[in-house]
Amino acid sequence: MATAAIALVVLFAAAQMVPFEHPPAPDDGDLIAPPGVKRILAAACYDCHSNHTRQRWYGRVAPVSWIVARHVAAAREHLNFSDWSDYASDPGTLAHKLDQIRSSLADGTMAPWYYRMLHREARLDENERAAVAAWIAQATAGSERPAHRSR
């Protein structure tokens, strides 16, 4: 029993040595939205869906740090608000991303329940959801010419 406990402690300590990181990435152009909407999305989504991830204490402790790093990397691949102007350079992609945000907020799949449990700011009330939905409806109503930027 004591041996097993010591082994666990050693294993836990060793796990802390394994490096993890949220790879640094340049901002390719942050979200363009009214300040109120941007504040809501930044509070609820940016930890995973932008290059501005705030490190929490538990995110520095292995093995949670590994899970968080993996989760953030996957989240950024699917939607990264720091790449917004890249999305906007293809109107179809922009419309698709906006629709995904709309539907995931509407059906409650975003932010995930376990994130909402830990982060009060990610629990959006009806007014906040309505503000985001109104912005999306307005943004998708107009057509936008693609603006090309070098990669």
Next chain:
Amino acid sequence: MFSARSTVFAACAALLMALAPIVVSVAAPEPIPEIRLEHGRFQPGELVVAADNPFQVRVTNHGPAAIEFESFELHRERVVQPGETITVYMPPLRAGTYRFFDDFNHATPQGAIVAK
């Protein structure tokens, strides 16, 4: 030997011939390359484009189900219904390989856009 009228005519003809390539290049835009989803794979699997120039790509879905044409590297994500053709606007790309895939069906082999 030559009348003034024929000299002017010859000058105009020469000017037109000199400008013809420019006029043709303006009138005939670059063809838009196409990527087709056929028989469960993207064709061509590798599309070569010129680096550092914006371009467009047509994506046509010849399959029986909707696909999601997606590229993490290009930051593009579009749904293409069966029989539909969409146009995807691409930014100028640095030389390199940019993979794309069908996010609705990961069994579909990935394709790539190669900028040279």
